Amino acid sequence: MGFPFVASYIAVWILVIFQGLLILALLKQLAEVKQLARLGGVTGADPLPAGTPAPDFEGVDLRSAKRLTKQVFAGRGGLLLFLSPECGSCVEVADGLRRSELSELLPILTFCQGEESPCASFINRLGPEIYTLRGDFEDGSVAKSYHVDGSPTAVVINPDLTIGSYGHPLNVGALNQLLEGTLRTNEANGKPGTAESMAVLSSEVSQ
Numbered sequence: 001m002g003f004p005f006v007a008s009y010i011a012v013w014i015l016v017i018f019q020g021l022l023i024l025a026l027l028k029q030l031a032e033v034k035q036l037a038r039l040g041g042v043t044g045a046d047p048l049p050a051g052t053p054a055p056d057f058e059g060v061d062l063r064s065a066k067r068l069t070k071q072v073f074a075g076r077g078g079l080l081l082f083l084s085p086e087c088g089s090c091v092e093v094a095d096g097l098r099r100s101e102l103s104e105l106l107p108i109l110t111f112c113q114g115e116e117s118p119c120a121s122f123i124n125r126l127g128p129e130i131y132t133l134r135g136d137f138e139d140g141s142v143a144k145s146y147h148v149d150g151s152p153t154a155v156v157i158n159p160d161l162t163i164g165s166y167g168h169p170l171n172v173g174a175l176n177q178l179l180e181g182t183l184r185t186n187e188a189n190g191k192p193g194t195a196e197s198m199a200v201l202s203s204e205v206s207q
Contacts, residue, residue, distance in 0.1 A: 047147050047166040050185070054080075054161050055145035059111070059133030062123050068109065068131055070161055077159040078107035079175070082143060084151045085118035089170045093152050094125035096172025102179075103129040111142060113151055156182045 048055075058069050072078070079102075083090040094110075102108060109131040112119035116134065123132045142148075146155055154175055156164030164186065167178035 048163045050163055050165060052163045054155075054157050054163055055142070057142045057145070059142075062112070062120065062132045062134060063128070066131075068133065070157065072107050072109060072131065073157040073159070074161055075159050076106055077164070078109065078157050079179070080146070080155040080157055081108065081110040082113055082146075082148050082151045082153040082155075083110050083122070084113040085122040086114060087151050090152045091125065092171050093169055093175065094122065096175070097130060098125060098127045100172050102172070102175070103127050107131070109133065113143070154178055158182075158186065 054070050054073070056070060058067065060067055073080075081093070083094060085091070097103065097108065108129070110126065110133070112122055112132055112134050114122070119132070119134050126132060148155075150168065152169060154167045154169050156166075156179060158164045164182040165178060167174065169175040169178060
């Protein structure tokens with residue numbers, strides 16, 4: 001076996017490996033495009049300004065079949081999360097929430113952005129106190145109304161049902177920081193209606 005043949009053989013394998021890596025990169029991009037499509041195709045949308053009234057929504061909790069609206073946050077505030085079973089960071093956030101005490105301190109409501117079967121399995125990663133809805137999947141209307149541009153996305157809802165802040169937390173620690181920052185901003189602005197549970201949360205995440 002001559003040197004030219006060996007060199008050609010190696011070159012062919014290098015080309016094959018390069019093409020394989022290129023295909024993997026394209027598949028990853030395609031998955032991201034599909035995820036954005038599920039979220040309503042609102043890439044690049046600016047978040048709603050803090051203080052804006054939270055848009056209305058309605059959905060059915062996958063565990064209890066209870067019909068829920070934004071009124072679940074009235075007087076207490078809370079978190080609205082857009083998560084996907086196909087998103088690694090979303091899984092990290094879900095697992096962290098299950099181990100944390102956040103859902104005992106304030107309402108947390110998640111919109112599962114995915115097919116029915118994966119969403120049914122995904123809710124097992126979340127604590128039993130966390131509401132999970134899927135009513136947004138077909139048309140992405142809630143994602144559009146909240147100007148959500150990907151997952152994971154967290155929207156802090158104030159006790160007076162206005163927008164507190166937005167974030168894209170990669171874990172529950174980042175979620176704590178987002179909440180703490182919102183509480184400090186509300187306090188600095190003298191925003192009324194901060195319920196006792198939010199004050200408790202402030203002391204918890206500051207430790």
